[in-house]
Amino acid sequence: MDKRSADTTIGLMLNGTPVTLSPRVGERLSAALRERCGARDVKVGCNAGDCGACTVLVDGAPVCACLMPVQQAAGRSVETLRGLNDDPAMVALQQRFQDHQAAQCGICTPGMLVSAIALLRDVPGPSEVQVMDALSGVLCRCTGYRKIVDAVIGRPAALHGAGAVGDAVVRIDGAAKVDGSERFGDDVAPEGALVIRVIRSPHPRAAFTLGDLDAYAARPGIAAVLSAADVTGRNVFGVIPAFADQPVFAEREARFRGEAVAAVVGDAEVLAVFDPADFPVTWEPLPAVQTVPQALAQDAPLLHPDRAGNVMTKGFVQCGDAEAALARADVTVEGRFSSGFVEHAYIEPEAGFARMVGDRIEIHACTQAPVMDRDGIAEILGWSADRVRIVPTAVGGGFGAKLDLSVQPILALAAIKTGRPVRLTYSRSESMQSTTKRHPSDLRVRIGAMADGTLSGMTFAGDFNTGAYASWGPTVANRVPVHASGPYRIADYRAVARGIHTHCPPSGAFRGFGVPQSAIAQECLFDDLALKLGMDPLAFRMKNALANGVPTVCGQVFAQGVGIGACFAALQPAWEIAKAECAAFNAGSEHVKRGVGIAGGWYGCGNTSLPNPSTIKAGIRTDGAVMLHQGAMDIGQGANTVIAQIFAQALGVPLSALTLIGGDTDVTPDAGKTSASRQTFVTGAAAKLSGEALRASILQRCNAPETATIALEGATLTVTHGAERHDLALDQLPADGDGYVFAACETYDPPTRPLDANGQGVPYAQFGYAAHLAVVEVDLALGCVKPLRFTAAHDVGQAINPLLVEGQVQGGIAQGLGMALMEEYLPGRTENLHDYLIPTIGDIPPIETLIVEDPDAHGPYGAKGLGEHVLIPTAPALLNAIRHATGVSVRAVPVTPSRLHTLLKDRT
């Protein structure tokens, strides 16, 4: 072969089969495997060796396929997950991954499994440290890693039951996650689809001029260039209609670094060597405001002319007289707390494809909110919504940022303009630059207490950097004042939260909507109060914890279901043990100190005082298949399994009888967004109603009582009641337009009431409650914090699937730990996963989950939401543990070694 030719053909052994390729010079092995060999089981998360999702074995050794030129693999053996599916050791490992639910969203799973099999080939019975060393190159954002370690080591799994409510069963959609066949946003485009590259502002604020786009579009291999001029409807989108303000492509001025101004559509091979520097655009950088104080300054440029002072909106809650209560308090504490941008850092960057089908547009992409996407796209196109079809792909993590539109409008415009299928996958840096973040916060808080420990007054003033566009900023501003009290009785309270625009990426939804930030301030000050009062921090919290019949700061009184007291009580044994252990350790250790901290949390499930319905449709086909139209997007948290367990229980059939139809907007009704910890509660309640309705129509047909049993065997549906038995031959019965003999479609909307001018009302039908305990070790000389273990008590009302509960808790704690100790997104500086650090497998200590079940009257079978509760108490528990270990009060996160070292130095 002629090695000197630019287009040399190479051969390699892929999963035992010889393949021949003609790649570009220096083409990444990952790209060649995915695009030339169809090996879409190789996932790409960063193209920089930071995430390890693309791990393959080359001659048996794990490497990042994104860092190897495919030519280097010439003549060598390359194994991907798909090729290992027949290896008995892999089959056993995959089963263990399923049994432990070690795969949540599944995007990191191929990299994890391939790395693990390489270890197990060398070391059949690895230790925990060996597993961590071997898997350390693969980042996971969902699981908190502990289940992965358990699965690789082969610890016993806690499975029980067959799928009834309360059973710990494997995910019903787990198989595809472990065998590499799951199809995520970048895995679904048809061969030959055109590729899109987006032109983005390199400046936080800049005026810009586009050059000769027609000339650019005439270049060979370029099919079209898109800009704001191509938007046929409104060049505006946003998740909250009253605040919609974000353009698909900026017009004249870009308001944040990374904002899209244009896009190039062309052949994949041509755009593979695309250099954005060649694109005709000129930039004129303008003075930018990137912090809240800058944005609030007198002469600050306005981001949006109709939002005076750059204040987007305010939220407010007041009850009693906070100042008077603080004045009469025996002790008061106060503090100013801050936090930075936090990046969601799901391992799957935003991706999808779109095509025209007749006069309709069809978008296949990862999303948390298919119906909102459909309606948003219709606005942008100026089309009716029925001409837009959203087909969600598997979602490789979301955590809030995939609620907003990202790739979808650009895909739609490109498919319409070219008439051809188009695909778009954000690079890691594009994803980090342009999609939403957790709001940076600046909080000033005062809290008082009487000598007996009873809380007496709290004031809270919080400014949140909401970035250039509104996104979910209004939700943060509204939610925070409702939640900033924590799950405690505070009769005299005043809380204001503001969202302030800056020339930064839009802050939006991120697990907790601002509550994790406010919980840090409130829970750390509670430890200050306990210290001043000489009270035990846990006893202090228990004394003030909300209970049934006790009003919240919104004046809401729950007659039932307030489980925070039970959460704290569940932590008591671990608390006593940890205090004693820390004292014993510290007595014999001078340079390394241990500490234990606790924190509580609560979170209202569903939209705040707004309608929030979910609809679940189901039917039984003539062949006996039970079809569940499940529109609650499963982003790894397990909605597919939870909703199915609830539905199967209500219908009275085994979980295994169900076939799921996903959130395709053409065939599945709106189950709302996967957000606000609402799916188990709201969609679960709809699934229960739907299952019950379907059951009722079957029983009615047979005149059978509610206690009858239903069974399906092929096309025969059998209803049995005592000695009575009805066999229905489904294939002999008439079916509706969907092909269903029996069908049901039910909606549930949680009962809330609007908040008045003082924030008094019924914001949520239910809250979930949580309390975390963290034990840490602090290296005093270096300021390094090493978490040693967590104990997490969560009141979930009724655990639908305890394994999924544990998965949420462990994953949430990992994110809370990251927020507390290492994560800070700085636009222009940490736009990759080696400068922006998220926890690795070695950073998460053992986590014990204590499931508390104080049933909720509204939740299905008593269930409450959980998705966001799981990280709210984590950061303050860690900070309180650091304080216990060192005496240092942390007021800003992340508390990196450098920052903690400064605090420790100032202490003396």
Added chain:
Amino acid sequence: MYERRLRPTPQRGHTLGYHAAETLADALTALGQATGARIVAGGTDLFPALGELPAPADLVDVSRVAEMRGIARHGAGWRIGGAATWSDVMSAALPAGFDGLKAAARKVGSVQIQNAGTVAGNLCNASPAADGVPPLLALNATVELSSVAGVRQMALADFLLGVRKTALAPAELLTAIHVPDLPEGAGASFVKLGSRRYLVISIVMASAVVVMDGPWIAQARIAVGAASPVAQRLPLLESALVGCRPDALPVITPEHLASLSPIDDVRGTAGYRRAAVAELIHRAVRRAADG
């Protein structure tokens, strides 16, 4: 992995494309022919630096060059081939004086990075936070630079000129790293400080080679990284440590660290780096002395 220029000027005329060299002569000839060519070995620095930009048009792959592979005895010392990976270092049977380099190898990225990334590439990339540099400085390593014109050798400290700057000439290859034999009984260590357990760029790091005379330090070599544009030895401190007991090390003074110029960045402040490096040096010396 090595790199020379982030975006080389395309050369007129001869197109090399992807050249997978199998012999040193082959590699050097190719580099001599296409002056804009980039060298690739492990790819672990080349690709992250590219981001989404296209790969260079001319690439010379040296990972299969026979003369650059392996780690072996060579004269009165050891030769680490220019294509030897971090995993090769970990699995090589080397004296205890290499324990610092082996510890650094385990801290480079992840298993995936260690399997692909080369020690030589780590030097050529010339990052201030290169994990390989402090242990190799403490080992008095030299680099062997080859081109069609011949071979030259220079001390590692002379090879590294600044941030992303080396003495590597155009069309020249770093073909090997040479480490002279250490005194009998030398121990070594490497201590890295980062904000997370794995996959982390050093905030600061220290490596030590220590020779003991009974309970006393007879010789100490200390190198620190990520506290100046190029990692450095600290000769003043090294002499101050001679005659000390590892359990009673002298306080590290500002004079000992005067040559450092740490910066403030996202990983930590300059002040923190200065304080942490003193602590790391103490730990590194104790660990090296423990053997």
